[in-house]
Amino acid sequence: MQSFSFASGERKFFGICMIIGVISLIITYLTDDPLNSRFWSSILINASFFTGIAFITLFFYAAKILTYAGWHAQFKRVMESFYMFLGIGLIFMVVIGLGTVFGFHSLYEWNNEMLVATDVIIQNKSAFLNPMWYMFATVVFGASWFFVARQLRTLSLKEDKEGDIEFRVHKRMKVWAAIMLPLGGFTSAAAIWLWLMSLDAHWYSTLYGWYTGSSWLVASVAFLILTIIYLKERGYYPKVTDEHFHDLGKYLFAFSVFWAYLWFSQYMLIWYANIGEATVYYQTRLEHYSVIFYANIAINFLLPFFVLLRNDTKRKKGTLIFVSIFVIIGHWLDKFLMVMPGVDYTTNKILSATNPEAAAEFSRLTIPGFLEIGVFIGFIGLFGYIVFTSLSKAPLVATKDPYLEESLHHHVV
Amino acid sequence: MANSKNVLFGLYNDDDILIDAIKAARNQKLDIMDVFTPFPVHGLDPALGLAESRIHIAGFVFGLIGFITAMGFMSWISVSDWPIIYGGKPYWPVLSFIPITFELTVLFSAVGMVIVFFTICGLGPGVTAKVLDPRITDDMFCIAFDVSNMEENEKAGLQKFFEETGASEINQKTI
Numbered sequence: 056m057q058s059f060s061f062a063s064g065e066r067k068f069f070g071i072c073m074i075i076g077v078i079s080l081i082i083t084y085l086t087d088d089p090l091n092s093r094f095w096s097s098i099l100i101n102a103s104f105f106t107g108i109a110f111i112t113l114f115f116y117a118a119k120i121l122t123y124a125g126w127h128a129q130f131k132r133v134m135e136s137f138y139m140f141l142g143i144g145l146i147f148m149v150v151i152g153l154g155t156v157f158g159f160h161s162l163y164e165w166n167n168e169m170l171v172a173t174d175v176i177i178q179n180k181s182a183f184l185n186p187m188w189y190m191f192a193t194v195v196f197g198a199s200w201f202f203v204a205r206q207l208r209t210l211s212l213k214e215d216k217e218g219d220i221e222f223r224v225h226k227r228m229k230v231w232a233a234i235m236l237p238l239g240g241f242t243s244a245a246a247i248w249l250w251l252m253s254l255d256a257h258w259y260s261t262l263y264g265w266y267t268g269s270s271w272l273v274a275s276v277a278f279l280i281l282t283i284i285y286l287k288e289r290g291y292y293p294k295v296t297d298e299h300f301h302d303l304g305k306y307l308f309a310f311s312v313f314w315a316y317l318w319f320s321q322y323m324l325i326w327y328a329n330i331g332e333a334t335v336y337y338q339t340r341l342e343h344y345s346v347i348f349y350a351n352i353a354i355n356f357l358l359p360f361f362v363l364l365r366n367d368t369k370r371k372k373g374t375l376i377f378v379s380i381f382v383i384i385g386h387w388l389d390k391f392l393m394v395m396p397g398v399d400y401t402t403n404k405i406l407s408a409t410n411p412e413a414a415a416e417f418s419r420l421t422i423p424g425f426l427e428i429g430v431f432i433g434f435i436g437l438f439g440y441i442v443f444t445s446l447s448k449a450p451l452v453a454t455k456d457p458y459l460e461e462s463l464h465h466h467v468v
Numbered sequence: 469m470a471n472s473k474n475v476l477f478g479l480y481n482d483d484d485i486l487i488d489a490i491k492a493a494r495n496q497k498l499d500i501m502d503v504f505t506p507f508p509v510h511g512l513d514p515a516l517g518l519a520e521s522r523i524h525i526a527g528f529v530f531g532l533i534g535f536i537t538a539m540g541f542m543s544w545i546s547v548s549d550w551p552i553i554y555g556g557k558p559y560w561p562v563l564s565f566i567p568i569t570f571e572l573t574v575l576f577s578a579v580g581m582v583i584v585f586f587t588i589c590g591l592g593p594g595v596t597a598k599v600l601d602p603r604i605t606d607d608m609f610c611i612a613f614d615v616s617n618m619e620e621n622e623k624a625g626l627q628k629f630f631e632e633t634g635a636s637e638i639n640q641k642t643i
Contacts, residue, residue: 159492329556364528366520466510 076433106144125458136445218455254397304369315356354385476637489633534576
């Protein structure tokens with residue numbers, strides 16, 4: 056079957072995106088406050104976002120294998136190249152992890168000895184919130200995901216050559232998928248606590264992991280839709296029809312609603328219980344970040360809900376592209392809203408204690424500036440480059456996948 | 469339903485034969501009254517050339533009514549009829565209405581669609597169902613033509629159509 060060729064125009068496009076990202080990072084670094092909080096938070100926002108997308112695609116892929124799903128079999132190579140980004144994404148997370156060990160950034164309040172010394176709550180949490188656990192979660196959990204990702208990818212390529220009626224290769228893929236679901240489910244929750252939730256070290260929420268995971272999943276499906284539509288425009292995947300897009304659109308719709316459900320559950324319980332240490336999380340966001348706070352709900356829930364509610368909007372490429380682009384931006388803003396308030400709080404606190412002049416100059420970053428957007432574009436370039444490179448390394452359609460025929464004759468209405 | 473219809477119908481053993489017969493009927497420009505199957509047959513709607521069902525529009529409207537009912541009723545209670553301050557919340561704590569609003573939206577939407585569906589199909593408690601043949605709820609597939617106002621030669625044409633497309637039985641019934 057057809058093989059994807061990574062055209063030079065695309066290389067150039069992703070290259071320019073990456074250059075924009077690097078330039079934005081350099082400018083951020085040069086114009087930053089003494090603790091470089093804007094520089095490091097910018098990396099954390101994007102690294103956790105794209106690593107999460109790669110991780111959740113792997114999780115989704117494993118779930119599809121185990122549930123005997125067949126409709127995606129045609130374009131499963133796109134999902135595979137998404138999760139192969141894990142290797143690159145985790146490098147960024149490891150760099151941030153090394154930062155907690157060697158102290159070259161101060162994103163996390165629990166990692167600042169001076170602040171922890173007077174803080175009983177964080178002292179009590181320090182058995183978990185410490186650089187060793189952070190590194191352990193990032194390296195060991197991350198490596199285990201990447202290992203499974205490699206196994207599944209290798210087996211999937213092997214199936215192209217050795218696949219037969221006994222489905223030996225596919226059965227081995229099922230074993231790895233069955234390992235991945237519990238492994239990914241439990242470890243990703245712990246990784247999310249450390250990477251994102253511990254930015255607000257005094258605060259915790261028990262469904263934060265679910266919430267972040269669903270946010271990643273929506274973004275992953277949106278990227279999947281955009282990539283497949285683009286490949287189809289280039290003439291690949293002639294057998295991917297409106298029926299497949301309908302199902303992808305349903306996923307985008309369903310998980311947007313799921314995300315909104317978790318968002319609301321988290322918000323309403325905290326609002327209703329009205330306990331000071333819980334409400335402070337939302338108080339900060341409503342007070343200083345209200346634009347993004349409301350934009351988050353409008354873009355990530357109201358827009359996909361009302362646009363994709365009807366049957367035919369899930370079958371039209373125009374509406375799908377429109378919603379996908381907005382939802383990707385929306386979930387990136389959601390990550391911004393998770394990271395920035397905590398970082399700003401910590402930075403302000405450290406600067407006030409050590410460097411009053413810088414603290415006086417320090418101002419909260421309440422909406423993403425051009426530099427943040429530039430870094431986001433840079434990460435999109437990197438993600439796209441890696442995805443297209445992995446795509447070009449293997450045939451686009453897995454010809455011996457046992458479910459390929461089902462996917463070719465997929466009908467939903 | 470005061471107007472009773474005279475129906476000529478053929479029974480088929482298999483859903484594939486049924487689909488082929490429907491295609492043949494549409495090629496011959498025959499006016500199919502209805503098709504009955506014991507289970508949902510894939511590809512039946514496009515074969516019959518049916519437009520997309522509009523019942524989901526009814527669902528949306530009923531959902532909207534449920535939303536407005538829940539929001540309106542709770543707002544009326546807590547703002548004007550019996551205002552209470554509880555838990556330090558404002559008189560109009562709209563967030564705490566959302567779970568109930570959600571439930572009523574779903575309830576109205578679902579029940580409303582069932583009522584619309586039953587009304588359209590003439591079903592309901594106490595209504596005698598007009599079943600052409602009990603076997604269409606078990607193992608037979610049926611194509612029905614309304615022959616109330618038809619000439620004998622047209623009926624003969626339909627008979628011939630059923631025979632050609634492999635119907636296992638051809639019957640006539642007034643419902």
